[in-house]
Amino acid sequence: MNRRKRPVNATLILKDGSKFHGFSFGATKASAGEVIFNTGMVGYPESLTDPSYFGQILVLTYPLIGNYGVPMYSQHRLQENFESRGIKVKGLVVSNYSENFSHYSAKRSLSEWLTSEGIPGIYGIDTRSLTKKLRAKGTMLGKIIVGADNRIKFDDPNKRNLVAEVSSKNLEVFGQGRIRILIVDCGVKHSIIRALLKRNVQVIRVPWNYNFAALNYDGLIISNGPGDPKQCQETIRHVRSAIADEKPIMGICLGNQILALAAGADTYKLKYGHRSQNQPCIMKRTKKCFITSQNHGYAVKTNSLPAKWQEWFINANDQTNEGIMHQSKPFFSVQFHPEANPGPQDTEFLFDKFLDMIKK
Numbered sequence: 404m405n406r407r408k409r410p411v412n413a414t415l416i417l418k419d420g421s422k423f424h425g426f427s428f429g430a431t432k433a434s435a436g437e438v439i440f441n442t443g444m445v446g447y448p449e450s451l452t453d454p455s456y457f458g459q460i461l462v463l464t465y466p467l468i469g470n471y472g473v474p475m476y477s478q479h480r481l482q483e484n485f486e487s488r489g490i491k492v493k494g495l496v497v498s499n500y501s502e503n504f505s506h507y508s509a510k511r512s513l514s515e516w517l518t519s520e521g522i523p524g525i526y527g528i529d530t531r532s533l534t535k536k537l538r539a540k541g542t543m544l545g546k547i548i549v550g551a552d553n554r555i556k557f558d559d560p561n562k563r564n565l566v567a568e569v570s571s572k573n574l575e576v577f578g579q580g581r582i583r584i585l586i587v588d589c590g591v592k593h594s595i596i597r598a599l600l601k602r603n604v605q606v607i608r609v610p611w612n613y614n615f616a617a618l619n620y621d622g623l624i625i626s627n628g629p630g631d632p633k634q635c636q637e638t639i640r641h642v643r644s645a646i647a648d649e650k651p652i653m654g655i656c657l658g659n660q661i662l663a664l665a666a667g668a669d670t671y672k673l674k675y676g677h678r679s680q681n682q683p684c685i686m687k688r689t690k691k692c693f694i695t696s697q698n699h700g701y702a703v704k705t706n707s708l709p710a711k712w713q714e715w716f717i718n719a720n721d722q723t724n725e726g727i728m729h730q731s732k733p734f735f736s737v738q739f740h741p742e743a744n745p746g747p748q749d750t751e752f753l754f755d756k757f758l759d760m761i762k763k
Contacts, residue, residue, distance in 0.1 A: 410426035410427070410527075411426060411427040411431060411549060411550065412424070412425075412426060412427070412549075412550060413425055413426055413427035413523070413525040413547060413548065413549045413550075414525075414547070414548050415438070415460075415496055415525055415528060415533075415545055415546075415547055416545060416546050416547075416548065416553070417438060417536075417543050417544070417545045418543045418544040418545065418557055419540065419543060421536065423496075423525075423528045423529065423532075423533055424527075424528075425496075425525045425526055425527035425528045426525065426526055426527045427523065427524070427525060427549045428500050428513075428514040428517070428524045428525070428526055429495065429513075429514050429516075429517025429518050429522055429523050429524035430517055430518050430520075430521045430522055430523045430524075431523070431549045431550075432521065432523050432549060433523065433546060433547060433548045433549060433552060433553075433554075433555040434460070434493045434494040434522070434523050434546065434547050434555070435460075435493065435544070435545070435546035435547075435555050435556065435557055435558040436458050436459050436460045436492075436493035436494065436544070436545070436546075436558055436560055437458060437459045437460065437542055437543075437544055437545075437559065437560055437561065437700075438459070438460045438462060438496075438537065438542065438543055438544065438545035439456075439459050439460070439461060439462065439537070439542050439675070439676055439678060439700065440461075440462040440463075440464055440530075440533070440534045440537055440675070440678065441461060441462070441463055441464065441678040441679060441698070442464045442465075442534075442678070442679040442680075442681070443463075443465065443678075443679055443680040443681075443696075444465045444680070445465075445680075445745055446680070446744070446745040447463065447468055447469075447513065448473055448474065448484055448485055449484075449485060449486050449594075449744055449745060450463075450492075450698075451490045451491065451492055451495065451522075452482070452485040452486045452487045452488070452489065452490060452491055453486045453487070453491060453592060453627075453698060454486070454487055454491050454569040454590030454591070454592070454627070454628060454629060455491075455590055455592075455627050455628060455629050455656065455657070455698045455699070456491050456492045456629065456698070457491045457492075457560070457565050457568065457569050457590065457629040457630070458493060458558075458560025458561075458563070458565050458629060458630065459492055459493060459560065459629075460492065460493050460494040460495075460496060460545055460546075460547065461492045461494070461495055461496065462496040462497075462528075462530055462533055462534065462537070463495070463496070463497050463530070464498075464530050464531070464534050466497075466498045466499050466530070467498075467499050467501060468497040468498075468499065468500055468501065468513065468526075469497075469500045469501040469502070469504060469512060469513040469514070470501040470503075470504055470505070471504055471505065471506035471509060472504030472505070472506050472508075472509025472510070472511060472512055472513065473509060473510065473511050473512065473513055473515075473516040474508040474509060474510055475510045475511070476488055480575070480577070481577070481593045481596055481597060481600075482593050484508065485593065486592040486593050486594060486744070487569075487590075487592070487593060489520065490516070490517070490520045490522050491569065491629075492522065493522070493560075494522060494523050494524065494525070494547045495517065495522065495523075495524040495525070496524070496525050496526075496528050496530065496533070496547070497524065497525075497526045497528065497530065498526065498527075498528060498529070498530045498531075499526060499527075500513070500514070500524070500526035502514070523547045523549060524547075525547050537675050538674075538675055541674040541675050542674070542675045542676060542700065544557040544558070544559055545557070546558075560629070560630065561630055561631050561672075561700075563630070563634070564630070564634040564635070565590075565628070565629040565630035565634070566589045566590060566611045566628045566629065566630060566634065566635050566638070566657070567611060567612070567634075569589075569590040569628065569629060570588045570589060570590060570610045570611040570612075570628070571588045571591075571608055571609075571610055572610060573610070574607065574608070574609050574610075574613065575607075575608045576605065576606070576607050576608075577596055577600060577605070577606040577607075577608070578599075578600045578603075578604060578605045578606055579605060580600075580602075580603045580604035580605045581603075581604075581605075582603075582604040582605065582621050582622070582758065582761055582762075583604070583605045583607060583619065583620045583621050583622075584599055584604050584605065584606050584607065584620065584621065584622050584623075584624060585607045585609065585615055585618060585620035585622070585623050585624070586599075586606060586607065586608045586609070586623075586624045586625075586626055587609060587611060587613070587615070587623070587624070587625045587626060587638060587641070587642070587658075588608050588609060588610060588611060588626055589611050589625065589626045589627065589628030589635065589638065589657050589658065589661070590626065590627055590628030590629055590657070591608065591626035591627065591628075592626070592627055592740070592742060592744070594740075594742040594743075594744040595624070595626060595627070595655065595742045596608070597742075598741070598742040598751060598754050599624075599754060602754060602755070602758060604758070607620060611628070611635060611637070611638050612637040612638060612641075613641070614641055615641060615645075616641070616644055616645075616648075620650070621650070621651070621761045622650060622651040622652070622653065622757060622758075622760070622761040623642075623645050623650060623651070623652045623653070624652075624653045624654070624655065624658065624757075625638070625642060625652070625653070625654040625655070625657070625658030625661050625662055625736070626655055626656070626657070626658055627655050627656035627657050627658065627698070627699075627740065628656070628657040628658075629657075631672070631701060632657055632660035632661050632664060632670050632701055633664065633670065635657075635661060638661055639661055639664050639665045640665075642661055642662060642665040643665040643666075645665075646665060646666065646732075646734065649732055649733070650733070651733035651734070651757065651760045651761050652733070652734045652735075652736075653735060653736060653753070653757045654735075654736025654737070655736065655737060655740060655741065655742075656697075656698065656699050656737075656738060656739070656740060657699065657701075658736055659703060659724075659725075659726060659727065659736035659737055659738045660699075660701055660702070660703055660738075662727065662734065662736040663703040663707075663708070663712075663727055663736070666708070666709055666712055666727075666729075666734075667707075667709040668703055668704060668707040668708045668709065668712070668727075669703075669704045669707040670701050670702065670703055670704060671701065671702060671704055672700060672701050673699075673700055673701060673702050673723070675700075676698075676699055676700035676701075677697040677698070677699055677718065677723075677738075678697060678698045678699075679696070679697060680696045680743065680745070680746060680747065681694055681747075682694070682695045682696070682697045682718060682720070682739065683695070683718070683719035683720065684716045684717065684718055684719065684725045684726075684738075684739055684750075685716065685717050685718075685719050686715065686716055687713075687714055687715060687716065687717060688715075692719060693716075693739075693749045693750050694747050694749050695725075695739035695740065695743065695747070695749065695750055696739060696740045696743035696744075696746065696747065697738065697739045697740065698740070699738060702723045702724050702738065703724040703727060703738070704724075705724045708727060711729060711730045711731065711732075712727055712728070712729055712730070713727065713728060713729075713730060714726070714727060715727055715728040715735060715737070716737060716738070716739075718738075723738075724738060725737060725738040725739055726738055726739075733760045733761075735756075735757075737750070737753060741753040741754060742754075
């Protein structure tokens with residue numbers, strides 16, 4: 404008769420001294436980072452591999468995690484079931500972990516995946532109470548410890564250039580289309596590249612600090628990515644030159660902040676960020692509301708936008724900026740994710756808008 408293993412005690416400790424006791428799953432090791440929460444109901448394989456979460460301990464508020472297991476990585480450069488190759492979070496916090504999984508694509512459990520990549524998880528946590536604390540006090544530093552060993556120190560990832568740590572190191576080309584789209588990889592999600600390739604374009608991906616001025620391209624996309632956009636001064640400088648060249652530019656997530664900084668605006672850190680699949684965003688001109696997927700901790704200061712730049716989208720919940728555009732030139736960006744995977748796909752039309760802008 405098989406006996407269930409006795410769970411190993413684990414604790415999430417926040418910088419303010421509060422402790423949340425639970426049990427370990429995944430790698431039995433300590434880890435430290437910035438504790439943030441996501442309210443999405445599905446998509447943990449995509450979330451855990453999203454480079455925008457790099458350096459963070461992710462709290463999933465949905466109470467049941469692990470029930471559909473995890474697929475295997477593909478041998479292709481672009482991952483079908485993930486947003487990059489490799490887990491990007493520093494740790495995972497859930498309320499209930501399902502050891503038994505069932506899905507046609509599942510090849511291993513969530514715990515097995517975390518263990519294979521050295522990422523600790525903790526379950527049995529009151530994630531509702533934890534999320535209420537983070538909403539009230541704001542995102543804070545934390546650490547997961549397994550057993551009684553509390554020697555690991557708190558780590559603030561935002562003091563580092565996280566983009567440099569997750570960006571690709573070399574130029575890569577995808578697809579054979581006539582239109583050439585250049586993506587500045589600040590931690591680009593594979594879904595962005597896939598969304599472009601299905602529109603029959605060629606995608607050129609370059610590192611975050613690549614001087615792309617001499618490259619032949621038709622449109623520029625500044626990707627999503629982790630951390631403080633002001634750490635990306637080389638990217639900002641290159642985008643500023645691209646603005647002067649007046650080729651079409653589209654920014655996504657961190658790309659919205661970088662485009663704003665390159666234009667001369669300012670950014671700031673949000674209290675606890677926007678990370679979910681159900682954020683309502685209003686297009687200011689039409690007043691139409693779109694349901695969006697988001698993952699960011701910084702935002703653009705709308706009142707800092709220079710002349711001829713205007714706010715395009717706002718968040719219906721807190722009125723923070725969700726996109727900017729130039730009044731006459733082919734530049735726009737959004738704070739949300741039009742490539743949203745696993746969804747919603749309400750704003751994927753923005754890729755078509757960008758391609759139409761290029762064709763004109």
